[in-house]
Amino acid sequence: MKTKSFRKEKVQLITLGCSKNLVDSENLITQLxxxxxxxxxxxxxxxxxxxxIINTCGFIDRAKEESIQTILDxxxxxxxxxxxxxxxxGCLSQRYKDQLEEEIPEVDEYFGTMEMPxxxxxxxxxxxxxxxxxxxxxxxxxxAYLKISEGCNRTCSFCAIxxxxxxxxxxxxxxxxEQAKKLAANGVRELILIAQELTYYGLDLYxxxxxxxxxxxxxxxxxxxxxxxxxxxxxxxxxxxxxxxKRQSKVCNYLDxxxxxxxxxVLNSMKRQITREESYKLIHEIRQILPxxxxxxxxxxxxxxxxxxxxxxxxxxxxxxEFDRLGVFEYSxxxxxxxxxxxxxxxPELKTERAARLMQIQEEISLAKNQQKIGKTYKVLVDRKESxxxxxxxxxxSPEVDNEVLITTKQYLRVGDFTNVAITDCTEFDLYAVPVAxxxxxxxxxx
Numbered sequence: 489m490k491t492k493s494f495r496k497e498k499v500q501l502i503t504l505g506c507s508k509n510l511v512d513s514e515n516l517i518t519q520l521x522x523x524x525x526x527x528x529x530x531x532x533x534x535x536x537x538x539x540x541i542i543n544t545c546g547f548i549d550r551a552k553e554e555s556i557q558t559i560l561d562x563x564x565x566x567x568x569x570x571x572x573x574x575x576x577x578g579c580l581s582q583r584y585k586d587q588l589e590e591e592i593p594e595v596d597e598y599f600g601t602m603e604m605p606x607x608x609x610x611x612x613x614x615x616x617x618x619x620x621x622x623x624x625x626x627x628x629x630x631x632a633y634l635k636i637s638e639g640c641n642r643t644c645s646f647c648a649i650x651x652x653x654x655x656x657x658x659x660x661x662x663x664x665x666e667q668a669k670k671l672a673a674n675g676v677r678e679l680i681l682i683a684q685e686l687t688y689y690g691l692d693l694y695x696x697x698x699x700x701x702x703x704x705x706x707x708x709x710x711x712x713x714x715x716x717x718x719x720x721x722x723x724x725x726x727x728x729x730x731x732x733x734k735r736q737s738k739v740c741n742y743l744d745x746x747x748x749x750x751x752x753x754v755l756n757s758m759k760r761q762i763t764r765e766e767s768y769k770l771i772h773e774i775r776q777i778l779p780x781x782x783x784x785x786x787x788x789x790x791x792x793x794x795x796x797x798x799x800x801x802x803x804x805x806x807x808x809x810e811f812d813r814l815g816v817f818e819y820s821x822x823x824x825x826x827x828x829x830x831x832x833x834x835x836p837e838l839k840t841e842r843a844a845r846l847m848q849i850q851e852e853i854s855l856a857k858n859q860q861k862i863g864k865t866y867k868v869l870v871d872r873k874e875s876x877x878x879x880x881x882x883x884x885x886s887p888e889v890d891n892e893v894l895i896t897t898k899q900y901l902r903v904g905d906f907t908n909v910a911i912t913d914c915t916e917f918d919l920y921a922v923p924v925a926x927x928x929x930x931x932x933x934x935x
Contacts, residue, residue, distance in 0.1 A: 508653075513626065523611075539574075567594060640656055668706055680718060715739045721746075727777070750767065788817050806849050858916070861914065866883075893921050
């Protein structure tokens with residue numbers, strides 16, 4: 489006679505922060521589900537489950553504020569009896585565990601970034617080693633993030649990531665290939681490789697940088713059509729990565745390389761190990777090898793001691809380089825970093841003003857680049873249907889942070905498929921398109 493099985497409580501998992509956090513949450517979901525928990529991820533419902541887990545971000549002030557506010561919101565619900573257990577994990581918990589325990593005692597327990605087994609144990613769930621590499625992805629089914637390493641060995645003065653994520657640790661090639669095959673078997677067409685520092689990949693395991701070799705092996709995985717790279721450190725950048733892009737058609741001609749600044753005075757204080765002139769030369773070399781590459785970067789404004797002259801040098805640099813994609817952060821004064829010893833001398837309102845001024849320059853660049861695409865055809869990946877448009881991306885665009893292609897058509901386009909479209913119009917950060925078959929007299933130029 490079979491015994492009756494009782495299904496465990498429902499868990500609500502809230503993920504805040506970056507794609508690396510998202511991968512951690514996806515691994516946690518998989519472990520919980522194999523332990524017979526029902527899991528809702530970032531649910532739209534305001535009513536919480538029996539158990540709530542918040543995976544926090546502690547990178548900069550705004551991220552910390554969002555994480556703390558989310559914890560406070562659910563702590564209030566716990567006081568009101570709306571949920572039975574509240575757990576907090578992730579970067580904020582790793583960095584500020586003692587303070588959080590004192591200030592928000594309603595949380596049942598706080599866990600660090602590498603304490604998933606302990607969290608599962610608290611839930612009376614087994615940590616199953618055989619599930620490492622298995623993931624219940626929460627992105628649309630046709631693309632997924634592949635975290636190739638954890639932590640960072642760099643010593644950038646403003647960055648607290650090593651305090652929260654530890655030293656650089658590469659994932660072995662064979663495990664990454666196994667993960668990629670499983671993702672492809674489940675319908676993933678695009679892999680987005682993520683790490684705090686991609687170019688260090690392999691140094692700890694193989695005593696040399698082996699990202700190009702990893703890319704070659706990933707390109708052999710059947711079903712994967714696009715492989716995209718986030719994030720590469722510019723100092724001593726291994727140019728073999730660009731040569732690998734040129735050699736392998738599956739590797740997108742796209743690179744996210746955060747440069748952070750362009751004034752030597754600021755770069756030196758940031759401990760970026762690169763000068764303005766070296767940045768120029770690197771970008772020139774990359775574009776010489778692969779003229780069609782799309783370069784994305786991130787800049788940091790309001791760093792301690794940043795003068796108006798420093799900021800103007802940054803603006804001039806952005807105008808001259810004409811990055812395809814650019815994001816801006818305002819400097820956040822982070823305890824434990826070497827920059828915290830400096831005076832946070834740029835007023836908050838000036839940081840915000842400088843960020844807006846820099847983004848205005850990028851908007852003008854982006855609009856001009858988009859206008860040059862009108863009349864041309866592009867291969868795009870369809871992400872979703874939204875209102876009257878299918879929303880897609882070109883090879884030059886990563887999900888959520890870059891341009892989107894809004895396709896008008898009466899045809900049925902399947903989400904997750906590639907299709908060819910002709911660009912008909914644009915704004916600063918969007919392209920408008922129709923399927924090539926409906927393009928009429930538009931140019932047949934393709935990219």
